[in-house]
Amino acid sequence: MSDVSSNNKRIAKNTLALYFRTFFSLLVSLYTSRIILNELGVTDYGIYNVVGGFVGMFVILSSSLSGAISRFLTFELGKGNIDKLNNIFCTSVNIQIILSILIIIVSETLGLWFLSEKLNIDPSRMFAARCVFHTSVIVLVLDLITIPYNAIIVAHEHMKAFAYLGITHTLLKLLIVFLLPFFFLDKLIVYSFLLLTTYIVIRILNGIYCKRHFVETKWRFYIDKSLMKEMFAFSGWTFIGSSSAILRDQGSNILLNLYAGPVVNAARGIAEQVNGAVNSFASNFMTAVNPQITKSYAANDKAYMLDLIYKSAKFSLYLLLFLSLPIIVETPYILKIWLKVVPEHTIWFVRLILLFALCDSASRPLITAILATGNIKNYQLIIGAFQFLCLPISYFFLERGFPPEITLIVALVLNLCCLVVRLILLRKMIGLSVRIYIKNVVCRVGLIGIVSSALPIYMSCRLSNNLSSFVVVTGLTLVITLLSIYFIGCSSSERYTIKNALLNSYKKLISSVIC
Numbered sequence: 346m347s348d349v350s351s352n353n354k355r356i357a358k359n360t361l362a363l364y365f366r367t368f369f370s371l372l373v374s375l376y377t378s379r380i381i382l383n384e385l386g387v388t389d390y391g392i393y394n395v396v397g398g399f400v401g402m403f404v405i406l407s408s409s410l411s412g413a414i415s416r417f418l419t420f421e422l423g424k425g426n427i428d429k430l431n432n433i434f435c436t437s438v439n440i441q442i443i444l445s446i447l448i449i450i451v452s453e454t455l456g457l458w459f460l461s462e463k464l465n466i467d468p469s470r471m472f473a474a475r476c477v478f479h480t481s482v483i484v485l486v487l488d489l490i491t492i493p494y495n496a497i498i499v500a501h502e503h504m505k506a507f508a509y510l511g512i513t514h515t516l517l518k519l520l521i522v523f524l525l526p527f528f529f530l531d532k533l534i535v536y537s538f539l540l541l542t543t544y545i546v547i548r549i550l551n552g553i554y555c556k557r558h559f560v561e562t563k564w565r566f567y568i569d570k571s572l573m574k575e576m577f578a579f580s581g582w583t584f585i586g587s588s589s590a591i592l593r594d595q596g597s598n599i600l601l602n603l604y605a606g607p608v609v610n611a612a613r614g615i616a617e618q619v620n621g622a623v624n625s626f627a628s629n630f631m632t633a634v635n636p637q638i639t640k641s642y643a644a645n646d647k648a649y650m651l652d653l654i655y656k657s658a659k660f661s662l663y664l665l666l667f668l669s670l671p672i673i674v675e676t677p678y679i680l681k682i683w684l685k686v687v688p689e690h691t692i693w694f695v696r697l698i699l700l701f702a703l704c705d706s707a708s709r710p711l712i713t714a715i716l717a718t719g720n721i722k723n724y725q726l727i728i729g730a731f732q733f734l735c736l737p738i739s740y741f742f743l744e745r746g747f748p749p750e751i752t753l754i755v756a757l758v759l760n761l762c763c764l765v766v767r768l769i770l771l772r773k774m775i776g777l778s779v780r781i782y783i784k785n786v787v788c789r790v791g792l793i794g795i796v797s798s799a800l801p802i803y804m805s806c807r808l809s810n811n812l813s814s815f816v817v818v819t820g821l822t823l824v825i826t827l828l829s830i831y832f833i834g835c836s837s838s839e840r841y842t843i844k845n846a847l848l849n850s851y852k853k854l855i856s857s858v859i860c
Contacts, residue, residue, distance in 0.1 A: 415492075701753060
């Protein structure tokens with residue numbers, strides 16, 4: 346019981362560290378997104394989004410290995426096999442380097458041809474688009490090589506360091522916003538190169554931290570052939586799921602460019618910014634929980650693992666619902682205040698992408714549990730098929746004149762199907778109770794969503810679209826959601842724990858004031 350209590354406290358501390366990082370990043374992101382949109386203009390902002398997203402598709406060649414790297418490192422830590430960690434780390438880094446070289450070759454040939462010949466970009470902006478393309482390729486390579494370093498930080502649960510690195514990157518991006526107006530060259534080109542510089546700095550800092558704190562990150566050109574086969578066997582099936590997800594997201598972005606142009610790409614890019622800012626809170630909670638799920642499976646503690654899955658799914662959804670519901674209700678006013686120019690279709694893109702994020706959040710602990718088992722063949726085949734269907738179905742509807750929002754509606758419906766598949770598979774793998782999950786997670790969150798949104802939506806429709814009504818509706822939404830989570834979403838024992846935590850925090854605050 347003491348170990349469970351210690352693990353829970355560690356999760357809580359790590360989550361708070363990550364929340365601080367996310368809250369800071371959120372404030373900066375809201376500010377910088379508006380300035381960058383105004384500095385670049387809607388068309389150039391859309392070009393950056395579609396070109397950067399297109400380059401991101403090349404991560405298909407390596408993203409499947411990313412999950413394998415994280416899983417293998419965390420699994421060995423859970424088993425207490427420290428000696429094997431350096432072999433895993435070095436093998437991971439060297440594989441990523443080799444694949445990065447392959448990505449550069451493919452992207453700078455086939456990718457550059459597709460950019461020049463197929464994407465819907467004004468010829469006068471093609472040189473700038475190519476500059477964005479080249480810098481985006483380098484950013485992608487830096488990200489890939491950094492993956493093993495981030496994985497080892499998260500596996501050791503050094504979330505404060507992870508948070509500080511994220512905050513540093515955010516500050517560097519903020520510096521770009523202050524510098525950008527002083528450049529008189531093509532601002533899209535300047536922005537892409539300045540952004541690349543921030544990734545180089547973070548890559549250097551990341552390497553320095555790992556070298557000083559983890560002996561297993563001492564790099565050497567070593568590849569364990571048997572380990573490489575095991576990792577490729579694992580990642581081979583993961584490739585299906587990861588590649589289909591990337592094709593779903595970035596392929597839809599390219600379809601939007603072909604059928605609607607860069608302005609709609611800008612609208613989706615803004616929606617992604619909102620989603621990234623809000624969704625990162627729930628993501629950070631899962632970042633703190635994921636190592637515990639994998640380690641508990643490695644230690645054969647399935648009871649604790651199942652408890653973590655149920656509770657992490659529920660509370661990550663509560664958090665995301667609390668943050669996203671006011672935005673969904675008041676999207677038009679928020680975008681009007683946040684952005685001087687609101688591209689067409691942005692309002693519904695934001696709402697739909699937040700609903701997609703809620704559905705996706707319910708699956709995150711399930712995905713971690715499946716990957717921890719290593720039994721992923723059937724899972725990846727089924728999920729990959731559902732995710733891949735998003736592209737042809739979206740194409741079918743866009744070809745027949747449906748609005749751009751149809752791409753997210755299709756993705757949302759298929760994501761719900763994927764959630765059902767994950768539940769059924771985990772019932773066979775680890776004995777997860779689908780009934781308990783549906784009752785305690787899906788139904789409770791659904792009920793809270795209905796109760797919390799009914800009155801705010803009515804009030805938003807009745808009141809004028811101004812600051813006072815925005816404050817009233819937003820405040821009402823937050824209060825109702827918080828009360829609904831507490832009284833409907835939490836069990837009696839969870840309410841008791843929350844009350845004690847709040848009481849202890851209050852006592853500490855009072856004692857510190859008195860002293």
